[in-house]
Amino acid sequence: MTNGYVNRDRRWHPAALTPDYKTSVARGPRQAPLSFPTTLVEETGPVFGHEMLGRHDNDLIVNFATGDGMAIGPRIIVHGQLRDEFGRGVPNTLIEVWQANAGGRYRHKKESYLAPLDPNFGGCGRCMTDAQGFYEFRTIMPGPYPWPNTMNDWRPAHIHFSIFGQAFAQRLITQMYFEGDPLIWRCPIVDTIPTREGIESLVAPLDMARTVPMDARAYKFDITLRGRRQTLFENRMEGL
Amino acid sequence: MVQPLDHLKESPSQTAGPYVHIGCTPNFSGITGVYPQDLGHEMITGEVSGTPIRITGRVLDGTGTPLRDAMIEIWQPDAAGLFNSPAETRGRADPNFTSWGRAASDMVTGEFAFDTVKPGAVPYVDGRLQAPHVTLWIVARGINLGLHTRMYFPDEDAANAADPILTRIEHQNRVRTLIAETPGKGHYHFDIHLQGPTETVFFDI
Numbered sequence: 001m002t003n004g005y006v007n008r009d010r011r012w013h014p015a016a017l018t019p020d021y022k023t024s025v026a027r028g029p030r031q032a033p034l035s036f037p038t039t040l041v042e043e044t045g046p047v048f049g050h051e052m053l054g055r056h057d058n059d060l061i062v063n064f065a066t067g068d069g070m071a072i073g074p075r076i077i078v079h080g081q082l083r084d085e086f087g088r089g090v091p092n093t094l095i096e097v098w099q100a101n102a103g104g105r106y107r108h109k110k111e112s113y114l115a116p117l118d119p120n121f122g123g124c125g126r127c128m129t130d131a132q133g134f135y136e137f138r139t140i141m142p143g144p145y146p147w148p149n150t151m152n153d154w155r156p157a158h159i160h161f162s163i164f165g166q167a168f169a170q171r172l173i174t175q176m177y178f179e180g181d182p183l184i185w186r187c188p189i190v191d192t193i194p195t196r197e198g199i200e201s202l203v204a205p206l207d208m209a210r211t212v213p214m215d216a217r218a219y220k221f222d223i224t225l226r227g228r229r230q231t232l233f234e235n236r237m238e239g240l
Numbered sequence: 241m242v243q244p245l246d247h248l249k250e251s252p253s254q255t256a257g258p259y260v261h262i263g264c265t266p267n268f269s270g271i272t273g274v275y276p277q278d279l280g281h282e283m284i285t286g287e288v289s290g291t292p293i294r295i296t297g298r299v300l301d302g303t304g305t306p307l308r309d310a311m312i313e314i315w316q317p318d319a320a321g322l323f324n325s326p327a328e329t330r331g332r333a334d335p336n337f338t339s340w341g342r343a344a345s346d347m348v349t350g351e352f353a354f355d356t357v358k359p360g361a362v363p364y365v366d367g368r369l370q371a372p373h374v375t376l377w378i379v380a381r382g383i384n385l386g387l388h389t390r391m392y393f394p395d396e397d398a399a400n401a402a403d404p405i406l407t408r409i410e411h412q413n414r415v416r417t418l419i420a421e422t423p424g425k426g427h428y429h430f431d432i433h434l435q436g437p438t439e440t441v442f443f444d445i
Contacts, residue, residue: 028384041370042445048279106259107269171386193252198249201249202252
């Protein structure tokens with residue numbers, strides 16, 4: 001039987017108010033959140049079928065391209081395992097990703113950076129984990145870009161990840177960074193994460209063993225979701 | 241020394257940023273031809289039991305300005321109180337109801353909308369019934385960790401008064417931040433306040 005999900009460690013995640021990331025000042029809640037044990041509401045969640053995926057959903061190099069076109073930029077494969085805090089693979093769950101193009105430009109009407117759009121790059125993709133929680137997609141290396149915060153802040157190259165898991169309690173959005181990028185340690189958004197160890201857990205190493213020779217390099221990015229408790233003993237919920 | 245526990249830490253959250261729509265609602269953001277439609281666009285996929293309702297709302301920042309770049313997801317049971325989820329073990333949910341919806345705030349007005357059904361009641365961990373409600377999850381630029389909250393119904397006074405979560409709120413004058421308004425029959429409006437004297441109660445769940 002299950003006994004709910006392990007509490008989120010809120011000292012490990014970014015706080016709501018992180019003034020160096022200015023937008024959080026008017027948008028981060030100030031009151032303490034209400035804590036309670038996960039119920040059926042949070043222990044269930046949407047699950048999508050593999051049949052939902054289109055043939056090129058996991059290939060950002062071609063999924064927006066026209067004809068024989070391909071996105072411009074260093075070709076990479078991103079792969080890893082989705083697992084929970086107890087190390088169990090999280091199978092058959094949807095991962096959605098989005099990113100800037102190789103010049104650091106997003107395809108979005110509110111984006112005004114002068115770097116050009118790539119006509120063959122949309123910037124979104126998705127894939128499902130397999131029976132053991134492994135996933136893989138192909139894309140181009142996103143570029144770093146400047147953003148309005150102080151007068152000279154630059155985002156390190158990154159890919160956004162949206163992950164469902166098996167319960168709404170596991171729902172998570174985060175970002176993947178690339179090994180060796182000096183901008184990681186200068187970014188106010190990265191710096192919302194309280195510990196160096198936490199930041200490093202979002203930095204993907206180059207994985208030469210998984211590169212496709214003469215074609216694409218690989219980066220390995222493992223993702224951890226909240227763990228589901230499992231015990232033989234019924235939770236009596238005393239004191240609640 | 242003791243044995244190491246070897247548990248892993250959850251991956252730290254990072255903000256969804258201003259371009260969350262590219263990844264999660266690409267058709268809404270103008271990126272067409274990649275996915276046939278945006279995921280979560282429709283919650284009712286056929287003839288469905290229960291009362292159809294429309295939920296609208298806004299997410300407002302500490303200055304009272306509506307967010308125009310937020311993404312909102314809702315999760316709720318069907319009219320019988322069952323979730324469309326493999327983790328639902330009490331029975332089979334209405335096959336024409338997905339339980340899950342996703343909407344972007346309008347880029348001009350900031351309003352979001354869901355067409356869904358009025359949810360049934362679901363038990364709490366101790367067996368007491370929770371009042372009918374819809375779970376919401378809010379992400380946006382400037383929000384570092386997705387925000388969980390719930391919308392309860394203004395026409396469920398008795399159930400709300402006995403709800404295990406609403407009664408757990410220390411400052412009872414904040415309970416009203418979780419109860420929708422009804423501008424019309426079958427229409428519920430729920431404004432989410434990120435800060436200020438009417439800050440919505442958010443959940444550490």
